[in-house]
Amino acid sequence: SQQGEEDPQALSIQEGENATMNCSYKTSINNLQWYRQNSGRGLVHLILIRSNEREKHSGRLRVTLDTSKKSSSLLITASRAADTASYFCATPPFSGSARQLTFGSGTQLTVLP
Amino acid sequence: NAGVTQTPKFRVLKTGQSMTLLCAQDMNHEYMYWYRQDPGMGLRLIHYSVGEGTTAKGEVPDGYNVSRLKKQNFLLGLESAAPSQTSVYFCATAWTANTGELFFGEGSRLTVL
Structure with missing residues (x-):
């Protein structure tokens, strides 16, 4: 069963625009992670936000977490063609461990030059 | 450092045949995982x-x-x-159980005819 679900499933924007993708989850968590997957490659960890954090930044990435709504968003500012990839949120349940880390279906982001 | 290495990268099998996928890591991580990734399904833990x-x-x-x-x-x-086992298989490792990021291999694409 999928804990996190990303929205939208696909997003196409022009280079230089901002890209926002959302993740909703079902049960309480102690952290939420975002990963990127380039076509034909493995997933790469982008950022982790803990349940007691509301916002976190890393370079052009901004992640927010709203535990009351069980949702998170990933914002990529000033997008580049190299940002074209699938983006996944991943969550372990509050009482679980990394062995129960579950992934959503992902958002396919296309950045047009 | 190679990180997480999966072999083979590609394999075609006939129904009923057997095979083994190998995941090797050089990061001294305790936790290791096998996921499968199918279109529209995200990653599922095996x-x-x-x-x-x-x-x-x-x-x-x-x-x-x-x-x-x-x-x-x-x-x-x-x-x-x-x-039904035709899929892309990913190995991942983690240092900590609950809050750690996962490190992924590049995937093994398996086709079963």
């Missing part, structure tokens, strides 16, 4: 290991077996391959 000599079932374990005889290696076996 089996995992919390240390040398231990294995446990994930979300979709049927038709697969695993072994972790050495800390650095995690093997995924298919005893009698079925077309």
